[in-house]
Amino acid sequence: MYVSDLKREFYDVILGKRVLIFVNFDVDAIASCRILQYLLLCDSISYSIIPVQNQNDLISAYKESCEQSNHVILINCGGTLDIVEHLEPTEEKVFFIADSHRPYDVCNIYNDGQVCLLGKSSEKEEIPSYEDIFGNDDDNDETSDHLDGEESDEEVDEEGDEEEIRESKSKRQKLDPAEMVMRRREKRLWHEKRKEILFNYMQFSFYSSSTALLMFELAWKLSRDSNDLLWWAIIGVGEQQLLGKVDSKTSVLDNGKLQSHMIRLAHLSQHGGDSAGTKDALYITHEKDLSLSMYRHWSLLESLKYTPQTASHFHLWTLKGEKKLNEFLAELGLPLSQCRQKYNSMDIELRNDLRSIFQKKVEKYDLEDLIEYSFNSQYGFRPKNSASDFVFALLALLDSAERDKDPADAFHDALECLSNSKMDAVYRGIELAKLQQMAIGKEVHTCLDMGHVINAGPCLYAVIQDGTPDAKYYGHPHSLLMLGQFLLKAHISRARGRGLRARELPLIISSPSATRPSHCLLLGLPPLSLDSPKNLIGKAFEQAAENTQTEITSVFFDSSVIEINSEFRSNFLDSLFSLLE
Known part of the structure; x- marks a missing residue:
């Protein structure tokens, strides 16, 4: 059930109790966990944090640690799987899902x-009504009892209890044959309708507003x-926007909420309600910035x-494209010697005027999206960082390319970044992200050359083969998503006249798994x-696996990415293409 009053129906319930927290491997989840962790520490609530990458991890981790607490977050x-069916909890367990x-x-x-969903439902989710999914269960049970009675009498042997047989016959006589036929038909039609409603409801996977924003609003209500x-x-919120997880409407609404909170907190700090003016104070601004x-x-x-965006626009995988980029920089009045230096080593005048310099020419080169509003932060007198810088750093630390590194260690490295005293961890993450x-x-560049x-008809597909150099950098779901988005934009840009057709096709991309050999x-x-970023590929993956009897070895919480044995990839893709036609 949905829980809209987070303070009364969620936080007050766990107050003074030990809680068990399972956190997914994504930036939004880590930011949400950090906010919740701060709130729990304020009220001396004991907790355990367990990172999980997929459904199998969640099930096994819950079985190992379920005795620690009756309250699970x-x-x-x-949220997308039946918690009671998969985890089989005892009755005293309560799950809070954000x-x-x-x-x-x-x-x-x-x-x-027993299962509480934090937040409110929205109309775009199109949740089916209770009656359409569960409403006729009681009637169906009664009908099935009568129908099962017919079959059970046929199976009773000659030595059976005659009195029981007479009782079952007397119950069936209450329904005449015509009514029983009608009930059978109604039951069949109800199940067919239910199956269709569930399919329509589950066929598209998508994302709602950021969980970190939900947790911040809880902190706001708790003052x-x-x-x-x-x-x-x-x-x-920045991770969702950087990876294209939400539509433009959701992005605008979330940014509007964040901006209003930023103005409110800035007003409070000016009136002595915060630590403004100290050398370690955090300053947040919302301003136009280069989206590079x-x-x-x-x-x-x-x-x-x-x-x-710029690599696809200028076709920077070609010599002609590099020449066009140099001409663009020359028209901006930016010397190549300055552009090749690190940003902090550029002339201070160029650095300060960089946005206005680009602003003059972006319209001519059809690059209006190169300058957008962005949230930036600055701790005291340290250099300024944008929200996207932190997102890149956290993603690189989560999808660690180091061999034999425990995923839990990578998770805690990323969590450590969200501390103003650990800026060295952020800079290390940015170097990995680069x-x-x-x-x-x-x-x-290699894939295009x-x-x-390959155009398979109903979709585009690309396969990164085993042994590819640097495959370790995109053998995780988030890094593969960034590779796929980059490749799709570049392919459409290169297609030119055929680009209109390519824009209407989904892309299926495959790479070797960084965690499992031969997968x-x-x-x-x-x-x-x-x-809209709604995605039907996840449902197609599920049906293709069922048709080919392919085992999905890792079921991630985002259904649009799966892990299978590399031996079965060809048959799986053939089945997938036939489904998408």
Whole structure:
């Protein structure tokens, strides 16, 4: 059931009790966990944090640790599967789910008391009514009892209890044959309608508003909000926008809420309600900025080269494209010697005027989206960072390319970044993110040169083979998503006249798994022509696996990415293409 009063129906319930927290491997979940962790520490609530990457991890981790607490919190995990069926909890267990994945499982929505969904339902989720899913169960049970009675009498042997047989016959005589036929027909039609309603409800996977924003609003209602908590919420929202998880309407609404909170907290700090003026104070601004990947920590030339938007626009995988970029920089009045230096080493006048310099020419080059509003932060007198810088750093730390690194250690490295005293961890993450972006950019270049993006009719697909250099950088779901989005934009840009057709096709991309040898990840991206990021590939994956009897070894919480054995990939893709036709 949905829980809208987070303070009374959620926080007051766990107050003074030990809680068990399962957290998904994504930036929004980590930011949400950090906010909740702060609130729990304020009230001396004991807790255990357990990171989980997929459904199998969640089930096994719950079985190992379920005895620790009767109150379980699931952050960005668990909402899309029937919790009671999969985890088989005892009656005293209560689950609080804060999950941005949609659609929620209907059993979680209509569970009365044991499963609590934090937040409010929205109309775009199109949740089916209780009557359509469960309403006729009682009638169906009665009908099935009568129908089962007929079969049971046939199975009774000659030595059976005659009195029981007479009783069952007398019960059946209450229904005449015509009525029994009608009930059978009604039951069949109801099940067919129910199956169709559930299919329509579950066929598209998508994301709702950020869970980190939900947790910040809880902190606000508890009067424990601050600039630090707001910045963590901004990072959670920023990840959804950077990876294209939500539509433009949701982005605008979430940014509007964050901006109003930023203004409110700034007003409070000016009137002595905060630690403003100290050397370690956090300042947050919302201003127009260049939407280039980590340009404050890179050279301007490399940032332009490995940002998907500019790389696709100028075709930077070709010599002609590099020449066009140099002409663009010359027209801006930016010397190449300055563009090749790290941002902090550029002339201070150029640095300060960089946005206005780009502003003059973006319309001419059809690059209006290169300048957008962005949230930036600054701790005291340290260099300024944008929310996207933190997102890149956290993603790189989560999808660690180091061999034999425990995923739990990578999770805690990412969690450590969200502390103003651990800026060294952020800068280390940004350095890893730069290596990751370079590897992704080079792989896009290779795929386009070698013609690895193939039109299969109903969709595009690309396969990164085992043994590919730098495959370790995109062997995780988030890094593969960034590679797929970059590759899809670049392919459409290169297609030119054929680009209109390519914009209407989804992309299926596969790469070797970074965690399991001889296995591969498969990820589906919706067509770029759709403004809505709703994705039907997850349902197609499920049906293709059923048709080919392929075992999905890792079921992630985002159904649009799965892991299977590489041996079965060809048959699986053939079945998938036939389904999408």
